[in-house]
Amino acid sequence: MTLNQIISEDEVALMHRYICEGIGDTKRLRLLYLVAERPRNVTELTELLDVTQPTVSHHLRILRERGLVNAERDGTSIYYSLGDPRILEAMNILRSFVADKIQEAGSTEYGVRSTE
Amino acid sequence: MTLNQIISEDEVALMHRYICEGIGDTKRLRLLYLVAERPRNVTELTELLDVTQPTVSHHLRILRERGLVNAERDGTSIYYSLGDPRILEAMNILRSFVADKIQEAGSTEYGVRSTE
DNA sequence: GTTCTATATAGACATCTATCAATATATAAA
């Protein structure tokens, strides 16, 4: 498979399963950025995410199954880290796109929702 | 906002709304690749996607609201094109990541689902 | 005006999934 080739329906399906399902949730996107900063264990991530520990484990499993994060045990703790630098690279490109969009919109019409 | 700064919870929310909700569906991901190839109208996209025209319009609206695609009317047709080259750039980085993952897994354990 | 074609919207419904509480598993320490 080359990137110049037109993408097939099957490859789109794989992209969707690995990436879109992977990052398709606010908490998981946040998790990716948090573990990209430095490896963190589940307890720490739970404190940062405002959801229960089982929910965090659930999200980490989804990320782990897709190779978006790596898990490494240290005693009773398990430390999660970013699975591949390309993840952050792509996210930062998209981040710059979003930043421009927000600026265009004047941070009003489509801005931050109050709570969620 | 700089990309070196640690990402805030609000910015994660924006990223999620613009990007993850945007590409968080197989059909929309496919639409992005299709209009990235060249501008296409709704009828053409409907023929390529195996869903009804209202469903395609629904997806296009979601992409359009986020600036992921542009819409331009030509007579009664409306042609959609890619909203920003960075979208494709980021998607191709993720695509190469997925390609590696598939190769690692031997295209078996987490391969293409039969139907959906 | 009417008619035809292209696209968008509204409303209903089924499926998916994020979340929780409860419980299980695993490692370490005593």
Add this chain to the structure above:
DNA sequence: TTTATATATTGATAGATGTCTATATAGAAC
């Protein structure tokens, strides 16, 4: 082995959303 801590899994539920049919809107041709 027992106890304590850290993480994972299970099962249930509520909310979100992709899809459809039916209908509305918009432009072009007559």
